Amino acid sequence: MDENQKEKRKQETAIFRHGVISDFVNGAGMSRAERRRMMREKCSRRWQIPHSEKTSIRPGTIYKWIRDYEAGGRQLESLMPHTRSDQSQSRALDDDTCTALVKLRKERPDLTVKDLIGQMIQLKRITPGIELKKTTVHRLLKQNGLMGGNPSSEDRRKFEAELPNDLWQSDVMHGPYVTHEGKQRKTYLIAIIDDHSRLIPYARFYLSETLISYLDALYHALARRGLPRKLYVDNGAAFKSHKLQYVTAALNITLIHARAYHPEGKGKIERWFKTVRSMFLPTNTGKTLDELNAALSVWLESAYHVRPHSATGQTPFARFTENLHCARPAPSKLTNYFRTVARRNVNKDRTVVLNGRLFEAPVALIGKRVELTYHDSDPDRVEVTWNNQSYGYLTKVSLHVNCRVKRNKNNDPDIDMNGPRNYSGGSLFGPLRKGEK
Helix, strand or coil: CCCHHHHHHHHHHHHHHHHHHHEEEECCCCCCHHHHHHHHHHHHCCCCCCCCCCCCHHHHHHHHHHHHHCCCCCHHHHCCCCCCCCCCCCCCHHHHHHHHHHHHHCCHHHHHHHHHHHHHHHHCCCCCCCCEEEEEHHHHHHHCCCCCCCCCCCCCCCCCCCCCCCCCEEEEEEEEEEEECEEEEEEEEEEECCCCEEEEEEEEEECCCCCCHHHHHHHHHHHHCCEEEEECCCCCCCCCCCCHHHHHCCCCCEEEECCCCCCHHHHHHHHHHHHHHHHHHCCCCCCCCHHHHHHHHHHHHHHHHHCCCCCCCCCCCHHCCHHHHHHCCCCHHHHHHHHHEEEECCCCEEEEEEECCEECCCCHCCCCEEEEECCCCCEEEEEEEEECCCCCCEECCCCCCCCCECCCCCCCCCEECCCCCCEEEECCCCCCCCCCC
């Protein structure tokens, strides 16, 4: 596994852990009873834990993640896993024994845990040196949903966030065709709605529904209206991307994905899309993308935001601003959170390879493991950071220039622009033969 894959696995694990604890670290107003209820709920459900066969989490583990997050200054890096000191030692159950236990349980669901262990011993399916204990086997079977029990019926009551920016809902609507560069192009309306007030933090028509388009909409929403506690999205490719998960976790925003085939949770954003279709699009006269978005902005500010909403009895703008003191402002350097993050070791010759490009780092960083951040739209402008200190932007290496670089005793470069150049040109395939033209 290369460095990129290892780093991505660590980030995915940290993002997952943040999603588990975000309700606790952001719920300053929760009572002790609410926290206990939420802890029981999280420990009783089955999880898809990244890069792990486990499906459940114990209270002690969640409390540890909360302590690590707070001690690390609420930085996402504090939730990244560390290399185990017992990595080469045996665990309670190895993979072969676990697989055999699960298979036998599925074949004989009538067996008790005690009888199941007896069958494993009789069939010699236990790896030598492994001891099967009732508690260990019971936990494994429970994690894999093999201990029975009937799921309770779902609670689908209507809900509403208590305060503005408690919860944002977001989705994409197929829009009208516009003229772009002489061609007819389909548009996509990417919109975000505040659950409490029904205010639209940001909405815009794009020519695609890719991740780049969605991140642009999210950035403008955050810059205008502050940071939400939770962001509720669909299961499209852009919403499931690692980049979006990293951005939201770094900003301490809980990213929630709607359950497949359960559109009930997205009712407010779907209802707003219906309003757009019935009230905005029939009156729209814009033919280009810029005209369409200009008309949408005017309609939002002059019609939608200042008209009382049927569900709340207030205008979205008034309901959003009456408790605005509770909202978290966006950080001053918000664009930095939308940059891609990579970690690399600086080589002895000061070079760093990133996305197939060769860069040169400062001498002070030789041998250090540094953090590289850049925007996907400008991959050549890479900032290097070590030990929470920025060392500026890396210099892209030109091998043709490096061949003429001399180093003094302080390792400072001195380019020899008057060095010998023996090459004087010539034909691509050698000299012409006699008689050739």
